[in-house]
Amino acid sequence: MKSILLVCSDGRLRASLADGLAASFAVQEAEDAAAAKAFLMAAGAGCDAVLIDTGLRAADGPELCRSLRSKGIDMPILLLSEARGEADVVAGLDSGANDYVLKPFSMEELRARLRAHLRISATAESAVRTIGPYAFRPSAKQLFERARNRTIRLTSKEVAVLKYLHAADGRPVAKHTLLMDVWGYNNAVSSHTLETHIWRLRQKMEDNPANARLLLTNRDGYRLNHAV
Template sequence: MTERGLVLVVEDDRAIADLVGLYLRKEGFGVHVEATGDGGLAAVRRLHPVAVVLDVGLPGLDGVEVCRRLRAEDDWTPVLFVTARDEEIDRILGLEMGADDYVTKPFSPRELVARVRTVLRRVAGPPARSEVLALGAVRVDVDRRRVTVDGVGVALTSTEFDLLTHLLRSPGRVFSRDQLLGAVWGYAAAAGTRTVDVHVAQLRGKLGPGSPIRTVRGVGYAADTP
């Protein structure tokens, strides 16, 4: 069964790759495995997977560099990093390179598959309807998943897009980090609210001075006219 599409798993530990592949196949995904960064990069270009599960600590061309090169080519295939390093700098670096999410080893294969499904739901978006959100200089065409600032297109990851959309749908409303984590990522608060802060920082950086996102100290974030 591959009705959910092909997921590329780039992992040099064969036991982990086999386990992840087993759980993905159970959920109806097709799976292709590569053990090196170069092989993974070539496979993305050749196979056009719906998502990539990408180990950060690959020999040679590591996962962060693979993701950086994909984004530099304007390839926004959803990427979920798998890393053995739990330091905050690794997470921030990965998200700066355009990753949509990450899990830290050791991880539950079920959790990883659930996160892949969540990322793909965000990419697919809601049923087609006419919806355009605008606040200040920022305009979001929800149907086409396009964002512009003063008419200039801005490339966002699927997570950044859904975070911005969620905030813009309720202008002026303050969302806590836990609320955003549940609404956008679909995770329990235990997953770590720092994830929200990192994505907000990245989103603001891409939107520039026209960003409508403001921090409400001690509470969370809101979208207001700059």
């Protein structure tokens, strides 16, 4: 299930929005910009999109959105606001928001907008994916661990394996499926090739490669542990 960070200073409204979103998403909550930034910059703060209620001032949402973008937060960001005029909508979108949702809106519409932006984000090569404490950037061939401020370089095949496993959303992927879709299974490629790449990935991303917590073996395949 995709995770949404809901940023809203109004406790009652936040509870109502969280309740309406919970049918489709895992909802995390933040009452202000400081709490939102702390959550998103923390190690392991798995989150797929940010939903910001602008509150009393139309500038609140765009200011937070601009700040998050400046810190390298690339996930979809949606702003919720009362209709104040075209200038506010333009300012919100120019701040880096993916969408500006005007009140009143239906919860069904809001969930649909979130799903649409998440689909676009998931297929974009430049999209940043979360794997445990890492921000996974396929286009840059790297994992970035914010807590330790370190970058881990990846090979093209390592990127392809992680992308495939991440897309499985925690479900196991069989070895023969990875060999076929990542390598284009042929006589020159054996399961040992895949096992070697998995071993190298664990050396790079696991604190204790012998006792993996992120990249797990599952019967005849592998999966990513999204619970970490």
